[in-house]
C-alpha cells in the first residue's frame with residue numbers, strides 16, 4: 016500500500032528567528048529562516064523588537080516556504096507551531112497566525128514544544144540516514160537550555176539534568192560579548208578558536224551534582240581574567256583573541272562531553288541524540304564523533320541547518336503528532352515556560 020502523503024507546515028517564532036517549513040511526511044521540502052539582524056545593535060534579543068519583526072516577517076516567510084516546496088496551501092494536511100518555551104510576544108505571533116491558517120483551511124492545529132523539536136531534528140529524513148532508536152539519551156544545548164533527557168518514546172521523556180543558572184549558549188554569548196564580539200557570539204568564538212591554543216588559559220568547569228550544569232562561574236572567571244590581564248596589556252584581547260576563544264571553547268565543550276559520558280554509562284544508553292544551536296559547534300561535533308568510535312555508541316548530530324532555530328524541526332514533531340492524532344483546540348495559549 017502506498018504511504019499516505021502528509022504535508023505539514025511548520026512555524027517557528029519563539030525567539031529571534033522567524034521560520035516556516037514544509038514537510039512531506041518525514042522529508043523537508045522547504046525550510047525558510049529570517050534572522051533578525053536588529054538585535055546586534057543591542058548585544059542581545061530585545062523582546063518587543065523580536066515580536067514586531069515576527070509580525071512583519073511571518074507572511075513573506077510562509078509564502079516563500081510554500082513556493083520553495085512547490086505546493087499550494089490547499090494541499091496542507093496540518094499546521095504545527097512552536098507554543099513554547101520562548102518569549103511571549105514572539106510566541107503569540109506564531110500561535111495566532113497558525114490558528115487563523117487552521118481555521119481558514121479547516122486543517123488540524125498542532126502545538127510543538129521547541130525543546131522537543133530540537134531533539135527530534137535528527138529524525139528528519141535525508142540521504143544516508145538512519146533514525147535514532149528508542150530509548151536514547153537526549154542532549155539539548157542552546158541559547159536558553161542545557162538539558163539531559165532520557166527519551167523512551169516520541170512523547171515519553173524524562174529530564175535528568177538541567178542548568179542551574181545560565182545555558183551553555185548564553186555562556187558562549189556572554190563571554191563573546193566581553194571580547195567585543197557581536198550577538199550571538201557562539202559561532203564566532205567557534206571560528207576564532209580554530210587557530211588558538213586551548214591550553215593557554217585555564218578556566219573552571221563547575222562541579223555540580225550528577226547531571227546538572229552551571230555556567231555562571233566560567234563567565235565570572237573569564238571576565239576576571241580579561242579585567243586583570245588588561246591592566247598589564249591594554250591590547251590583551253586583540254593579542255590573544257584566538258587563544259582566549261580556544262580556551263573558552265575547551266572548557267565549555269568538556270563540561271558537556273563529560274556529563275554525556277556519565278549519563279550514558281549510568282543509564283546504559285548507547286544511542287545518543289544531540290540538538291540545539293550549540294550542537295552546530297565544530298568541537299562538540301568532533302568530540303561526539305570520537306566518543307561514538309571510542310565507546311562504540313551511536314551518536315546522532317543534526318545537519319547544521321537543523322541545529323539553530325528552524326521550522327523544519329517543528330514540522331517533524333508536527334508530523335509525529337499528526338500520525339498519533341495529537342491535535343490542539345483553537346483556545347490554546349502560548350506557554351513561555353513550557354517544560355519538556
Ligand code: KG4
Pocket residue numbers: 030156157158159160183184185187188199200201202205291292293294295296297322323324
Ligand atoms: O537553538 P538556538 O538557535 O536558539 C535557542 O533555542 O536558544 O541556539 C542559539 C545559541 C546561541 O547561544 C548561539 O551563540 C549558539 O546557539 N551557537 C553556537 C554555535 N552556533 C550557534 N555556539 C557555539 N558554537 C557554534 N558554532
Ligand code: ZN
Pocket residue numbers: 129133157158291292323324
Ligand atoms: Zn532553539
